[in-house]
Amino acid sequence: MLGTMRPERNLRNVNPDLVRERSGSSFSTEILTNLLDGSAERTDRRRRLEALIELDPTGIFSNDDNRYLHRTERHTRALAKHVRLVELCRKIGIGEESGCDGDVIRSEDWWTLLTAVADDLPTALHWIMFVPNLMSLCDDEQKEHWLPLCRDWRVIGCYAQTELGHGSNVRGLETTATFLPENKGGLKGGSWVINSPTLTSSKFWPGTLGRTANHAVVIAQLIDGDGKNRGVHNFIVPLRSLKYHKPLPGVTTGDIGPKIGFNNMDNGFARFENVVVPRRNMAMRFASVDERGRYSKMTVSDATEKVAYITMMQVRAFIVNDAGKQLARACTVSVRYSAVRKQGFDESGKRETQILNYRQQQHRLLPLLATSYCFFYTGRKLLGHLQEIEKHLVTGSGTVTKVEVADLHASSSALKSLTTMIAADGIEECRKACGGHGFLHCSGLAELATTYLQNPTVEGDNHMLPQQVIKVLLKLVRHIQQDGAEKASKVHATCDSRYLIPELAAIAGGEKKTCSASAESAMMDLDVLIASYRHRSARLLIDVAAAIETGLAMGKAAQVAWNDAQVRMARASRAHAFCLLLQNFSDGVRGSRDEVTTGDDSRVALGSEERSVLLDLASLFALYWAERDLSDFLEDGYFSGEQAGWVRNSILVMLNKVRPNAVALVDAWDFSDFFLQSALGRYDGNVYPAVMEAAKRDPLNQTEPGPGYKDHLKRLIVDGVGVHCERKGNPGEGLAGTHARL
8 A cells, every 4th residue: 555645745846956866766765664664554644644733724833933933932832732732632533542541642643743743842751751650660559540630631740850969870869758657747648748958959850840740750769657768769749730730839840941952841940848748649569658657669570670660761762763763854954955955066067066976975974874774773673672571571471581671771771872972963964064054943953953962861871871781791791701601692592682692702712703804895795794793892891891800900999990991881882782783774674585574563575676775774884883983893803904994995885876875765764844844955955945935034034124223233323333533632541541551
């Protein structure tokens, strides 16, 4: 079944350079679009849902004036978009599907519609963090109370963990929840008293907290009835009146102020002064406190104890998945613009050259395009794996080991750290590749770049996460050292890190490995490149272990030895993530001869042309990032100097292969002009009229003379306040004298 085509795809007035680019591609863009969506049916469904947003008669979803609005106006307008979106969902039955229980945010279509809005909604943490926390950590009775309120949007929540003085160090959080029994003034059945004892304990940064949420899952130190600190737990704390939306007694909250980007979102602060909530407002699925303040913890499997981390891992998985889409969005703008923009002349001196034909421009953009496709495969796999693990943990079905959960934590941490860093840098590179026009807001790249910049920090700072990765992987190293590779292979049979076992065993056994490429053409072989990445990952992990052992042998404290190895850890985590990315890319494309799975029961048939272009992208991805980290492969002699040269030469070969398909590859992502919000990335390529139209729409151009002329500029030009008057008298006196002395 063919999907519905977008209106702009049928335009007759398309830039002839783009027409030529599209007609010269070697594959079907529609088939790749179906692959990215999951099936032809899903493509059709997505386009229909996007049309609901783009053609909504209220006009609320229009983003045409976004760049001209003040932050307060943007925030208010984004709230209006959310309300209209919920209204539309109820109207067309979103959330009525089986398993959704009337909750729109549990529908697959909800996520499609959110993307279609193409604007950040201040309510986002409600469905990203608040509701998932309730579903994972509350007991059945609590869920029966809270989830219907969330479903009906009476309760809008956020996740309040980060404090002004504490972020990643969760154990150091200062907010307290102290048990207060009924006989000492507490509510019936007992209460919790929530306090922010210091300035640094103020909750700071949580999205949706500032002006939107009326409830928060507050992460606080639990002080039980005996006065004993039981560590951090989750508490559902009302913030604002459900009737008037004003802060409740004891709650001080607001927005933290303008940020570099993401300014629709009201990232907030909150302070609590003796805020009393019922005892049952503590999430009690895995731990509870009775009416007398006695703390108890359920006896559960090691893996089930990790369920508290599932929500955070889910968010990281969504971030990894989104990294590819946002990078592809930037690539779409810059590649299309590079096909339209011309600079310099060809050998005849008569025809101007498309800047996409310059090798330097190709080297800047095409590897990033390949990377966006690579991220797609890993994001899809990570989300699917995580959802499967969560299902087993929550329902108790199937077997999930502690090793598997830890491995998934390591994978999601490494991938989040790497993909967001590459995407953030890549989006900015795409902007710079558009030259001066990339500096315009109407390029669509300026706001994309600054808004995306939160991702390297949010949900785990990218320079902190590698330590968590290495903690897990070093256990694998010790397992091999103590029990041997065969036993380690059995324990890690379903783990992402299992590829490391034969490599680590070989290095431990003193085996000297080198790259098998015997000619330049062999360096483009995907299996050769995967083997190279695997070796690099294992070697850098051993390097971390050796550095720590050396530090300890020198008499350093364990913490000092660990600290000294942190730079090595970052390299090893990065190498592990690259290995996963490349392997998933290869497996995804080469999964079967005639079709590839899309992560569920749907399959999309790939012809030889589609498979060929995707394999070209996989090779380009592997070669480009190997060149960027070439010293890692040369350091132990795995690559020879000659092979390093082959890597560089092979990149040029792959750029030549990918170049004819560049425009078609960005088209396959199927981003509408409404979504891109870019004068430079328009499907029709009519860039210059769009840029000029955007300039004319600026409010600064709406009056003549311009604002500020009457009160200020007129005084200078007409009234003469700047006219030079030659002064008479002693130059050493008055202001003139002051100037002379200066």
